[in-house]
Amino acid sequence: MDKAEYNAFLSACPSHKLLERISGKWVALILSALGSGPDCAGQPRAMRYSELSRLLAGVSQKMLTQTLRSLERDGLITRTVVATVPVTVSYELTELGLSLFTMMRGLKLWAQTHMDDVFTNRVAYDNASA
Amino acid sequence: MDKAEYNAFLSACPSHKLLERISGKWVALILSALGSGPDCAGQPRAMRYSELSRLLAGVSQKMLTQTLRSLERDGLITRTVVATVPVTVSYELTELGLSLFTMMRGLKLWAQTHMDDVFTNRVAYDNASA
DNA sequence: TAGGTTACGCACTCAAAGGTGCCTACTTCC
């Protein structure tokens, strides 16, 4: 079958693996928060679990924990437990995570300048076929 | 609820919409094929349906058609029917699609230089917790 | 003593993405 060959190809493709990595629903949001602060326009800084939870209004606790774990697993962020009164946990971008965040700004730039065109084309296409 | 606010936020975020657009399983592969030829190292050129089908070994006819349609809908590729003996169809990147392809080369570059680190971290993490 | 906060874990559920198989209409080749 072609399936084995195809799976081998996809598994070996770095671009595809990167897309799988960053296309999670909350990944880009978390990287953006840790990379440029709550206002999305500042400096990278560490954030606490509850701070992220409040910032990303709508994220479930499960998904936040799950996404943070997977990012830590891949060495993109660090997780440090702080022995405060109730135990708090702090998350911060690693060097690798910061470089990924920087790369994603190029993506963001393209999105901001071209996505309107895409959606204009989309409605035009839908109108034409209707 | 926060849900409405959150949905409005995600719907308005161009980066997130772009990620949704390109994270389909076959999108990057098709753009890459049309943008740099079958060997992934040449010039952009038009390709026929069956040519793409053979190149992307493993893609189902349904998914190929579906993905090509959605890319055409968004103005990223053009679809032209050629009146040959059996009717053939030719697909080609538009200017917008070409600019997207160019942007994705930055992504590809990051992937090629850093994804190995990511997977190294991943297995180290898994070994540590096992 | 009851209740709230912090940072989760676990079980269940649901919707969407993706895959499989079967069908078409036309033509040319064997």
Added chain:
DNA sequence: GGAAGTAGGCACCTTTGAGTGCGTAACCTA
């Protein structure tokens, strides 16, 4: 006459990403 290629459509099924709800262990406050 039958097989094969070209570009799909349609119905069904499975897998996976994401969401919901409930429980926890520690501590503090009222």
